[in-house]
Amino acid sequence: MTYSASDIERPASSITLSSSVPDTAAIRQAVLAQTDYMREALIQLVRAPSLSGQETPACETMEALLDELGLVTERLPMNTADMASHPLFSCPCNPDGERYNLLAVMEPPADVEPNMGGNLLFNGHLDVVPTGPESLWEKQPFDPYEKDGWIYGRGAGDMKGGIVCALAALRTLQSMGLRPASRIGINTVVDEEDTGNGTLVTLGALQRARTKARYASFDAVVLPEPFAETLMSAQIGVCWLTVTLTGRPTHVAYMNQGLNPIEAGIEIMRALREVQEEWNLPENRHPAFAHVEQPININLGTIEGGEWKSSVPCTCTMGIRASFYPDRGAREAIEWFSHFIERTAARLNPDLVVRIETNGFAAPGCVYDLEHPAMQLLAESHEAMHGEAPRHLACTATTDGRHFRLMTDWAVTNYGPVARNIHGVDECVSVGSMVRVTETLVRYIVLYCGVVAL
Ligand SMILES: [Zn+2]
Known part of the structure; x- marks a missing residue:
């Protein structure tokens, strides 16, 4: 018309x-x-x-x-x-x-x-x-x-x-x-x-x-x-991931025997930050976002975990919003981020247990x-x-x-x-x-x- x-x-x-x-x-x-x-x-x-x-x-x-x-x-x-x-x-x-x-x-x-x-x-x-x-x-x-x-x-x-x-x-x-x-x-x-x-x-x-x-x-x-x-x-693609990390709780007096999932979560976010920086490089941008300074934003929106200041915590749950370019499907992006998080966690410590839920945005x-x-x-x-x-x-x-x-x-x-x-x-x-x-x-x-x- x-x-x-x-x-x-x-x-x-x-x-x-x-x-x-x-x-x-x-x-x-x-x-x-x-x-x-x-x-x-x-x-x-x-x-x-x-x-x-x-x-x-x-x-x-x-x-x-x-x-x-x-x-x-x-x-x-x-x-x-x-x-x-x-x-x-x-x-x-x-x-x-x-x-x-x-x-x-x-x-x-x-x-x-x-x-x-x-x-x-x-x-x-x-x-x-x-x-x-x-x-x-x-x-x-x-x-x-x-x-x-x-x-x-x-x-x-x-x-x-x-x-x-x-x-x-x-x-x-x-x-x-x-x-x-x-x-x-x-x-x-x-x-x-x-x-x-x-x-x-x-x-x-x-x-x-x-x-x-x-x-x-x-x-x-x-x-x-x-x-x-x-x-x-x-508009950018958006997905939500709820990542729960389970570590190994101990008395803080024997911290070395524990595995701290909150600290692991911080490391995972640091790794995601590197992904964000790489995808935002001018040569990696989708043409529709060529002139946007930071099209990709990976946000740690919520975090909870820990039980006691003198205990190495049991779990850490992070609510993450990640974005991706329009040339990628939402399911594909969710899978990519999930694998990336699992691989990063395994590298940090193979004993970390990772559970990922994907309620919320699966928006190409x-x-x-x-x-x-x-x-x-x-x-x-x-x-x-x-x-x-x-x-x-x-x-x-x-x-x-x-x-x-x-x-x-x-x-x-x-x-x-x-x-x-x-x-x-x-x-x-x-x-x-x-x-x-x-x-x-x-x-x-x-x-x-x-x-x-x-
Ligand atoms: Zn609105």
């Missing part, structure tokens, strides 16, 4: 496109009038806590916001057992429980000729990562507040702010007396921060036509993740097609509103965009607002940037989907 601004703006026989197409000044003004809505919606969403595995309060808030906009929303329950053999499946870290994803759809008016414009889906995750010690935060992480143009709170940036931009874009059009001339969907998911299975469940349901919306009903996806108004050109990387006409139109929309072409980002994190990129032929990218301290302390999102992103999205909907008078 090839759309350009000139195609879409041409008057169509059955819909009043050209006479309805608002110019950039009108869009700017209409979006600005939605700023308070954006603030309020975001504050509501941040106030509904949604740590991975406990997202339901935020899902309920989201349902109310979608309802208000007149979208038809359905719940897509997490049913990971159904997905377990899928190549993009990650072993869950949380039980499915009663958790669900949302797919909200606004259909084009019945009298609009089908396929007048592109069908556009927004996808965003409602789950957030742990806050860390609340004492380090200026205020409570789930008690959002605004200061100097930034809204603070866990999830404000990653990524409830971006989701609000998509809502605000639709609300802006309504305020202008317009509605999209083709199908628009908003899909909010759970479990993005540890597996990506929420989006996988959504796509699975769409593929098996278990939803009211048909599988073939979208052809472009935008994920408003907080990457500073860039268009994502590629991908390269996005920003040359796709639908993505070029998004870039043009940004440029029309903000006077310069958006920068491209080869992302050193994973996003659910990979599922759409690897499972469909839809045009996909991430484009969302400026945020600070995501996954850190005092996370916040720029209200000004949310306004800018919404302006781009309104323009994009107008050009890509077409609009008709309400």
